[in-house]
Amino acid sequence: MASLTPQVTPGTAPGAAPAPAPSRPGRPRRPRVWRGAVLLLAAVYFLVPLIASFVFTVKAPGQGFSLDAYGQIFSAEGFGGSLLLSLGLGVATIVLVLLLTLPAVVAVRLGAPRLRPVLEVVCTLPLVVPPITFVAGISTVLRWGPDYLATTPLYQTMIAVQNPDFPVVLVLAYVVLALPFAYRSLDAGLGAIDVRTLSEAARNLGASWPHVLLRVIIPNMRSAMASASFLTLALVLGEFTIARLLSFETFPNWIYRISGSQAQVSVAVSVFSLLITWLLLLALSSAGARQRSGS
Amino acid sequence: MRDSRTRSKSRWAAVPLLVFVVIVFGVPMLVLLGGTFTKEGTLSTANLTESLQGAYLTALLGSVKISALVAVLGGVLGTFLAQAVVTSRFRALREAVLTASGVLANFGGVPLAFAWIATLGNSGVVTTTLGLGQHGWSLYNFWGLTLVYLYFSIPLQVLTVVPALDGLRPQWREAAQNNGASTWQFWRYVGIPVLTPALLGGVVLLFGGAFSAYATAQAMVGSTVPLVTLKIADALTGNVLIGHENVALALSLDMIVVAGLVMAVYLPLQRRSARWLR
Numbered sequence: 426m427a428s429l430t431p432q433v434t435p436g437t438a439p440g441a442a443p444a445p446a447p448s449r450p451g452r453p454r455r456p457r458v459w460r461g462a463v464l465l466l467a468a469v470y471f472l473v474p475l476i477a478s479f480v481f482t483v484k485a486p487g488q489g490f491s492l493d494a495y496g497q498i499f500s501a502e503g504f505g506g507s508l509l510l511s512l513g514l515g516v517a518t519i520v521l522v523l524l525l526t527l528p529a530v531v532a533v534r535l536g537a538p539r540l541r542p543v544l545e546v547v548c549t550l551p552l553v554v555p556p557i558t559f560v561a562g563i564s565t566v567l568r569w570g571p572d573y574l575a576t577t578p579l580y581q582t583m584i585a586v587q588n589p590d591f592p593v594v595l596v597l598a599y600v601v602l603a604l605p606f607a608y609r610s611l612d613a614g615l616g617a618i619d620v621r622t623l624s625e626a627a628r629n630l631g632a633s634w635p636h637v638l639l640r641v642i643i644p645n646m647r648s649a650m651a652s653a654s655f656l657t658l659a660l661v662l663g664e665f666t667i668a669r670l671l672s673f674e675t676f677p678n679w680i681y682r683i684s685g686s687q688a689q690v691s692v693a694v695s696v697f698s699l700l701i702t703w704l705l706l707l708a709l710s711s712a713g714a715r716q717r718s719g720s
Numbered sequence: 721m722r723d724s725r726t727r728s729k730s731r732w733a734a735v736p737l738l739v740f741v742v743i744v745f746g747v748p749m750l751v752l753l754g755g756t757f758t759k760e761g762t763l764s765t766a767n768l769t770e771s772l773q774g775a776y777l778t779a780l781l782g783s784v785k786i787s788a789l790v791a792v793l794g795g796v797l798g799t800f801l802a803q804a805v806v807t808s809r810f811r812a813l814r815e816a817v818l819t820a821s822g823v824l825a826n827f828g829g830v831p832l833a834f835a836w837i838a839t840l841g842n843s844g845v846v847t848t849t850l851g852l853g854q855h856g857w858s859l860y861n862f863w864g865l866t867l868v869y870l871y872f873s874i875p876l877q878v879l880t881v882v883p884a885l886d887g888l889r890p891q892w893r894e895a896a897q898n899n900g901a902s903t904w905q906f907w908r909y910v911g912i913p914v915l916t917p918a919l920l921g922g923v924v925l926l927f928g929g930a931f932s933a934y935a936t937a938q939a940m941v942g943s944t945v946p947l948v949t950l951k952i953a954d955a956l957t958g959n960v961l962i963g964h965e966n967v968a969l970a971l972s973l974d975m976i977v978v979a980g981l982v983m984a985v986y987l988p989l990q991r992r993s994a995r996w997l998r
Contacts, residue, residue: 463804464813467874471824474835474871477845481838484845525740528733536730544734547741553983554749555932557949558972562748564956565755565969597744604741663829665935666949670956677830681939684834692838695831699823706823 475699482693494693501690507679513591514675515661518599519654522607525600526653530611531642534620548608551601560667563598567671592673599664603657610656614649615642655709659702755969771970775946780974782946783931786862790869791927797870798877798926799919805878806885818882821875828872828929833939836868860941868936873926880925884918917989924986928979948975 482494498504533541551559570583586594620642627637643650665677674682680698684691759766770776805817839846840859847853858864888911896906912919934949943950948971954960955968 460804460808463800464808467801467804470874471820471871473846474839477839478835480845525737529737532730532733537734540731540734543738547738549987550741550745552928553976553979555928555949555972555975555979557932557934557952558752558975559745559748561952561956561968561972562752565751566748569751601741601745659826663826663831665829665938666953669935669938670953677935680834681830684830684939688838692834695834695838698831699827699835702826703823706826707819 475696478692478696482689482696494689495697497687497690498694498697501683501687503674503679503683507674507676510591510674511662511676514595514599515658517596518603518661519657521596522600522603522657523611523650523653526604526607526611527643527646527650528638530608530615531620531638534615535624544608548604552605556602556664556666557670559598559601560670563594563667564670567594587671589673592671594671595668595673595675598667599657599661602664602667603653603660606656606660607653610649610653611646614646614652617649618642618645652709655705659705662698662701752969752972755966756973759966767964767966767970768973770964770967771974776948776951776967776971779946779948779951780971780978782862783948783975784978786866786869786945786947787927787930789866790873790930791923793866794870794873794877794926795919795923798874798922799881799915801874802878802881802885806882817878821878824875825872825879828933829935830939832868832871833936836864836871837940840864840867860944862945865937865941865945868940869930869933873929876926876929877922880922881915881918884915888914921986921989924982924989927982928986931975931979931982 483490483492529544533544567583567587570580574580574583586592586597623641623645624637627641628634632640663677664675665681668675669678669681676698680691680694756767757763757765772780801817805814808814836844836859838844840852840857841847842853842858844859847857847859859867892910892914893906896910901909932949934953937945937947937950938953943954952968952971952975955965955971958965960967
């Protein structure tokens with residue numbers, strides 16, 4: 426770049442030399458117009474669908490304003506069941522992903538730094554592999570299971586895992602999908618505290634390793650764990666691909682099913698679910714802000 | 721000695737995670753690979769060949785085309801929006817846009833499709849208010865899907881690029897101005913080169929997001945736009961000729977290869993841009 430500068434300056438110098446003085450007072454104007462136009466366009470593009478969806482749900486044909494569609498959400502067939510299923514799957518996924526990731530992240534920081542690249546690759550792979558290809562693999566395993574494993578105890582496990590009341594197979598798949606997010610937030614949270622000093626101090630005072638993890642490290646990582654949990658919950662509540670292709674009726678699949686017969690209700694639920702995501706993320710960012718001001 | 725004991729013990733804490741990933745993620749991927757290369761019990765590349773022909777090839781190319789378009793458009797528009805926000809003096813505006821981006825970048829799937837159908841679908845609010853139907857407007861095609869995909873792609877680009885734009889020091893701009901550089905020259909020789917890794921990294925993320933999107937497309941266009949994710953879902957739910965079930969697996973492998981190649985560009989870029997974010 427140093428070689429470019431001389432080429433540029435001679436050509437522009439005659440014109441540019443007087444330019445700065447008159448351009449300075451006018452300078453802030455142009456960016457402001459440009460910025461206003463960009464922000465206005467963005468506001469139109471992002472707000473119109475939200476407003477239009479809301480209008481769509483409250484405008485009953487020939488009746489004017491009505492909030493009926495929102496009332497119908499709760500009485501619609503399948504709403505409670507599918508929402509409870511999704512929430513249950515979310516909680517199970519959060520518990521499992523934290524149980525698996527937290528010890529691994531702590532171990533890599535404290536004693537096994539050579540495992541870090543391995544862990545990083547393992548926790549990036551699910552981002553590279555699209556969910557639909559993952560479910561293609563899972564459904565093939567589940568389809569082949571009966572052919573090859575019919576005589577082994579694994580067969581019973583495979584049946585149990587697909588119990589439609591609580592499909593454990595979805596929890597397992599969601600843990601894989603949530604790994605990258607959980608790993609990143611936990612690793613960042615751990616980076617913000619001095620784990621080595623804290624754990625050595627606790628060990629010198631006679632605490633066992635589980636004790637160190639439960640009473641020293643985890644309380645210091647509350648906000649990182651909360652952020653990992655929120656991201657996981659948002660992911661599970663919105664996941665459609667895997668649940669649909671394995672034919673389990675989770676919340677998004679229920680919205681999809683009712684859209685054919687009750688268009689207004691399905692849009693109302695969509696608006697509603699966006700609102701829930703807003704609240705989750707607002708809680709998340711305010712928790713993060715509190716953590717930052719606290720430390 | 722105590723140290724080495726701790727070290728070997730701590731390695732065990734990572735084992736459950738690795739075992740879990742090998743079983744839950746590794747086994748399906750191995751089966752996917754195995755299934756791709758078997759046809760009626762014998763080793764063959766017939767599935768892979770079939771997945772790269774005719775309607776399947778059209779779908780794969782369709783997915784690549786829409787993802788590339790969304791990535792480039794979203795990348796450019798998102799960067800402009802991010803720049804508008806970063807240079808703004810209003811702190812509240814910045815916070816609001818960043819929070820909204822965080823939400824909207826996660827607003828995918830079925831709800832997103834329905835929000836747009838309610839807006840610009842055949843009986844959508846904007847369509848009926850402006851009478852777009854008479855002018856031949858339809859949301860259910862390639863361009864409509866692009867418009868919808870941009871809705872979560874632009875916010876994602878904003879989130880990726882804002883830290884890099886923040887890293888663009890005002891001193892660099894002042895130095896360039898003192899040396900007589902115009903705004904265009906500043907961007908051409910200082911701004912864009914510094915931002916390139918972050919910008920391209922964002923574009924790659926957008927490509928990946930649009931490429932693997934299934935829920936939105938399924939809920940919005942059904943099968944009127946040929947996309948590889950829709951084809952895989954079709955084949956998995958039994959919508960293929962007998963004996964051709966493994967084409968879904970071959971298509972999945974095609975997808976993983978494309979996504980993997982694109983990600984291979986991203987990872988070194990991310991490392992380079994991390995240097996500027998400090």
